[in-house]
Amino acid sequence: MPVIETAKGPEWRLRNQREALTRWSFWLVGVVVFLWCWARISEATTWFFVWDAPSIAGDIFERATPPRWSYMDNLWLPIWDTLNIATLGTIGALILAVPVAFLAARNTTPSALFIRPIALLIIVSTRSINSLIWALLLIAIIGPGVFAGIVAIAIRSIGFCAKLLYEAIEEIDHTQVEAITATGASRWQVMVYGIVPQIMPAFAGISVFRWDINIRESTVLGLVGAGGIGLQLQASLNTLAWPQVSLILLVILAAVVLSEWVSAKVRGAII
Amino acid sequence: MNVTSTRDASPTLEEMVGTRWRRPPLVQRVWLRYALLIGFAAYLVAAIASVEVDWLRVYQGLDRGAAFVMAFAKPDFVSRADAIWNGMVESIVITVASSVVGILISIPIALGAARNIAPVPIYMICRGIIAVSRALQEIIVAILLVAIFGFGPLAGFLTLSFATIGFLSKLLAEDIESMDRSQAEAVRATGARWSQWIDYGVKPQVIPRLIGLSMYRVDINFRESAILGLVGAGGIGATLNTAFDRYEYDTAAAILLLIIGIVMALEYLSGLIRARVQ
Numbered sequence: 001m002p003v004i005e006t007a008k009g010p011e012w013r014l015r016n017q018r019e020a021l022t023r024w025s026f027w028l029v030g031v032v033v034f035l036w037c038w039a040r041i042s043e044a045t046t047w048f049f050v051w052d053a054p055s056i057a058g059d060i061f062e063r064a065t066p067p068r069w070s071y072m073d074n075l076w077l078p079i080w081d082t083l084n085i086a087t088l089g090t091i092g093a094l095i096l097a098v099p100v101a102f103l104a105a106r107n108t109t110p111s112a113l114f115i116r117p118i119a120l121l122i123i124v125s126t127r128s129i130n131s132l133i134w135a136l137l138l139i140a141i142i143g144p145g146v147f148a149g150i151v152a153i154a155i156r157s158i159g160f161c162a163k164l165l166y167e168a169i170e171e172i173d174h175t176q177v178e179a180i181t182a183t184g185a186s187r188w189q190v191m192v193y194g195i196v197p198q199i200m201p202a203f204a205g206i207s208v209f210r211w212d213i214n215i216r217e218s219t220v221l222g223l224v225g226a227g228g229i230g231l232q233l234q235a236s237l238n239t240l241a242w243p244q245v246s247l248i249l250l251v252i253l254a255a256v257v258l259s260e261w262v263s264a265k266v267r268g269a270i271i
Numbered sequence: 272m273n274v275t276s277t278r279d280a281s282p283t284l285e286e287m288v289g290t291r292w293r294r295p296p297l298v299q300r301v302w303l304r305y306a307l308l309i310g311f312a313a314y315l316v317a318a319i320a321s322v323e324v325d326w327l328r329v330y331q332g333l334d335r336g337a338a339f340v341m342a343f344a345k346p347d348f349v350s351r352a353d354a355i356w357n358g359m360v361e362s363i364v365i366t367v368a369s370s371v372v373g374i375l376i377s378i379p380i381a382l383g384a385a386r387n388i389a390p391v392p393i394y395m396i397c398r399g400i401i402a403v404s405r406a407l408q409e410i411i412v413a414i415l416l417v418a419i420f421g422f423g424p425l426a427g428f429l430t431l432s433f434a435t436i437g438f439l440s441k442l443l444a445e446d447i448e449s450m451d452r453s454q455a456e457a458v459r460a461t462g463a464r465w466s467q468w469i470d471y472g473v474k475p476q477v478i479p480r481l482i483g484l485s486m487y488r489v490d491i492n493f494r495e496s497a498i499l500g501l502v503g504a505g506g507i508g509a510t511l512n513t514a515f516d517r518y519e520y521d522t523a524a525a526i527l528l529l530i531i532g533i534v535m536a537l538e539y540l541s542g543l544i545r546a547r548v549q
Contacts (some may be wrong), residue, residue, distance in 0.1 A: 001446075011301050030371075033367060034367065037364040037365075038368055040424075041365070041368055041424045044423050045420075045423050046421055049421035050421070050425065053420050056418075056419050060419065081321075081521070084318040087317070091315075119353040124534070125531050128530060129527060129530065130492075130497060132501060133441065133497070133498060133508075133511065135522070136515050137515065140335060140338070140339075141332040141333075141335050141336040141339065142329045143325060143329070145323065146323065147323075147325075150322065196359060212488060220410045220411060222408065222536050223501070223502070237414065252408075252411070254405070256406055256408075257406060
């Protein structure tokens with residue numbers, strides 16, 4: 001902590017001049033970048049619509065209330081589809097993620113030089129692309145419908161599940177593995193009796209956690225045509241049927257809250 | 272774990288000698304294990320039966336799938352360079368602006384949502400804001416905001432700012448709640464004002480976590496900004512959507528590679544920064 005000698009005696013400061021200057025210029029650059037970004041957004045905005053926004057929002061709210069409860073009859077099947085997309089997608093993702101995780105973990109990978117980077121690449125690339133984009137792509141390839149949604153969710157979740165799982169594998173207690181190896185167990189037996197029991201709680205936690213996220217994501221997959229309740233949302237939005245939109249949004253909200261509750265309960269029971 | 276109860280339930284060593292060892296099951300109670308298994312199997316059968324798959328369509332699509340995979344080998348950055356450039360810049364602009372605004376707003380809300388700092392009424396309000404922001408997904412908020420504010424990056428910017436608040440405030444509030452009380456107490460004992468108490472007692476303890484979380488959120492915001500264009504909220508998503516609609520897989524592959532590249536770079540950068548501050 002620098003002390004600056006002034007006429008009135010020594011003065012205590014938090015930073016010396018150079019540190020203060022560096023910080024100050026850092027903030028200046030930050031503010032300039034932000035203002036430039038804001039200017040670009042502002043340029044691309046029709047401000048007339050923005051000033052008009054409160055009345056439009058009020059108008060939409062007025063039209064959207066009360067929700068059209070009778071439309072609920074048409075929603076049970078899409079809800080079932082949404083649940084299936086999330087659950088089957090998660091199962092598919094786990095089946096694909098387990099081998100990837102074992103290949104990516106430093107202590108189980110067959111080759112740290114060649115196979116591990118490939119596994120890490122799979123993890124990064126599946127994780128960085130949103131499930132809606134995967135769905136767009138799969139619809140172009142295998143046609144619209146629930147199946148495209150399931151595959152999209154499955155691919156998108158590989159990276160997430162495999163990343164958390166391989167971190168769990170890397171953190172296992174090595175003495176247990178050594179003990180199993182010392183009994184003369186084969187590579188697979190070491191896997192089943194030494195490694196798997198240690199990562200089982202993490203595995204269960206990850207699956208439920210991802211299932212919760214997938215419920216959330218599968219509710220909107222229909223916007224691009226990949227099945228589920230999003231299809232109804234898109235149709236209602238296109239026909240400006242706001243009472244139906246508000247009902248669907250309420251259903252989605254309920255599904256999200258419910259799945260989060262289930263996931264929290266199950267994880268609490270496991271861990 | 273309760274030691275005595277497990278000792279009662281499990282057999283003694285004398286009883287176990289000579290018997291074959293079995294792996295302990297994940298679910299201890301027998302009826303629950305079978306009920307879960309049967310219930311899950313029944314659900315799986317029902318679920319798979321209800322999914323209609325047009326295998327002929329899937330088979331026909333495999334050609335296009337192969338074409339797409341091949342497109343990754345020779346992505347086309349050039350023929351739509353203008354659209355890609357504009358979309359990418361817009362995505363980055365939305366990411367930066369929404370992260371800054373979101374972080375600035377989420378700090379006071381996090382202070383309000385920390386039980387050990389805020390009085391109960393403020394705590395309830397802030398927790399309410401966080402719950403609403405977390406329950407609504409980005410894309411749905413974007414749809415509503417596009418309907419209200421019109422097409423363009425403003426809707427995307429507002430969406431991501433709103434989403435950032437829920438994410439950052441919740442995690443930051445948890446960090447504040449688990450901070451070391453004695454340091455804050457010591458600062459308060461010097462007769463500090465409330466603002467000084469926050470600045471010297473609380474801030475130094477949570478700043479590393481705040482920086483780490485902010486970097487992580489920038490990363491998420493960029494990924495999300497890539498899809499906002501699908502509903503007209505600006506960014507690279509619109510370009511990507513057009514590329515898919517026109518079956519221009521080489522352009523789509525180029526965009527996806529760019530997104531993956533930027534996400535990887537951001538992740539690396541945030542890893543470096545987090546390692547430095549922690």
